[in-house]
Every structure is written in C-alpha cells, then in structure tokens.
Amino acid sequence: MPNWDADLYLRFAEERTQPAIDLLARVAVAAPRRVIDLGCGPGNSTALLRQRWPDAQIIGLDNSEEMITAAAKSYPAGAWLGADVRSWSDPVPFDVIFSNAAFQWVPDHAALLPRLFHMVAAGGALAMQMPRHLQSPVHQLMLEISTRPEWNDRMERARTAVAVESPAFYYDTLQPLAARIDLWETEYQHVLSGPHAIVSWIRGTGLRPYLDALANDDERSRFETLLLAGVEQAYPRHPDGMVLFPFRRVFVVAYRS
Numbered sequence: 001m002p003n004w005d006a007d008l009y010l011r012f013a014e015e016r017t018q019p020a021i022d023l024l025a026r027v028a029v030a031a032p033r034r035v036i037d038l039g040c041g042p043g044n045s046t047a048l049l050r051q052r053w054p055d056a057q058i059i060g061l062d063n064s065e066e067m068i069t070a071a072a073k074s075y076p077a078g079a080w081l082g083a084d085v086r087s088w089s090d091p092v093p094f095d096v097i098f099s100n101a102a103f104q105w106v107p108d109h110a111a112l113l114p115r116l117f118h119m120v121a122a123g124g125a126l127a128m129q130m131p132r133h134l135q136s137p138v139h140q141l142m143l144e145i146s147t148r149p150e151w152n153d154r155m156e157r158a159r160t161a162v163a164v165e166s167p168a169f170y171y172d173t174l175q176p177l178a179a180r181i182d183l184w185e186t187e188y189q190h191v192l193s194g195p196h197a198i199v200s201w202i203r204g205t206g207l208r209p210y211l212d213a214l215a216n217d218d219e220r221s222r223f224e225t226l227l228l229a230g231v232e233q234a235y236p237r238h239p240d241g242m243v244l245f246p247f248r249r250v251f252v253v254a255y256r257s
C-alpha cells in the first residue's frame, strides 16, 4: 500500500470528486439510516454523502492515517474509522456501502465484493467506482519505465498494486446476489494545464507505488523526468496550451432485495 499525501491528492479535488457525484446521483436509496464510505480519503466523498442524506449515520473508513487525519480535520463532528477494508466487517448492516476510487487498491474483488454485499441491508445498495485506465498512455509509460534495468527488480509490487476488472466481471460477481445491478463506464476528458499537470495528478495516486519502491530522491526525480518526457509525447498540447487527459472509470451499483 503506498503512502498517501492528502494535500497532493486534493490538488485536483474537483476532477477527483466529480465521479463520486455521478455515482451518488445513480444510487436509488431514498432514506438510508446507516451509510459507510470505504476508502474515504480526505473526506471529499463522505461530504457528498452527508449532503444527500443529512439524517443518516455516516462513517468514513480509511486505512491511511494521513487521510483519516485530514478527513477528521475537515469535519471533526464526523465518524471516522481507521481500518483496512480487507479485514473490516460490521455485524450491523448498512443501507448504503459506498466507495469512490478506492477498491482499485484492494486485491481479490471476487472475494471482497460478495463479502461486502452481505453487509448491505435489505433494500440497500453497494455502490462503487474505480478508475479503469490501465491501458492509458500514462500507465503504460509507468510500466515501461519500471522495467529499466536500474530498478526493474524492485518494481514487481508497484506493477501489481492497482487491479481493476472488467464490467462483465463485476456483473458476474454480483448478479447472483443482487436484485438489480446498474453498471456503466465513463471516460472523462480532464482539461489540464500541461503535461506536468498529468504527472502531478498521477503523483497523487497511481505513481505512488513506483516512487515508494525507489531508493532515494535522485531515483525518484529520474523516474519522473522519464515519465514527463513520455507524457509530453503522448498528450500533445492544444492550441491554447492545455492538454486533454482522458480518464476511464467503471461504476457499479448493486441493490439488495
């Protein structure tokens, strides 16, 4: 699990929160009493849940101390839980189990999702969103740079840190348990100020396991320089100097009967 930097993550707060807004808009549960936000990060997704369901008991859960501290600072009256989704469970069911941009860091979705779904109350929903852009140029560049001989033997964990399956996989995993499933993909076109902004974005998330595997700042800076050079080629500037950063995400809402 990489270390997290809440400030760096929130540098693109608007773009990172939009998918949570889009996911929440499709959750058809009218008045849930108990809601949990798994992998709540600095609390941006949890704030949306509070806005929509002000009367519900809402818990934010994250296994990063830095993130939970930032979340508690942003909303001290909230219920914040430092725990790992892989081992967390609660005997009292939730009307909504929500997760935005977190499960890509949690392995073995075939086991994880049925286990979580069993914690959803009757009439409730499991709602999740994950980036699915492993085929994107920036991810392919990170993979390619990671195979350079100077650090290749230290990169295996980084290369497998993020895992997201196909929509068909999520359908097949949850359909036998669910009354109804909504699933879709969206490719956002983020307008960023240049190639360096793409590197800065990815430094807050997908690049972290690679940087964590490197020995020192010299190596980290070299890795980033190589990445920036590749990003400049792969994401050309538009006439106004901006770049488009396409970003595909998968959304799933599974309802319990």
Ligand SMILES: C[S@@+](CC[C@H](N)C(=O)[O-])C[C@H]1O[C@@H](n2cnc3c(N)ncnc32)[C@H](O)[C@@H]1O
Residues within 6 Å of the ligand: 001, 004, 016, 017, 020, 038, 039, 040, 041, 042, 043, 044, 045, 061, 062, 063, 064, 067, 083, 084, 085, 086, 099, 100, 101, 102, 103, 105, 106, 205
């Ligand atoms: C990209 S952030 C998403 C934050 C927020 N949900 C949002 O919508 O922007 C991913 C979060 O998932 C958390 N996370 C990753 N693996 C986790 C695990 N096994 N258990 C709990 N939290 C986890 C990370 O600590 C991080 O805060």
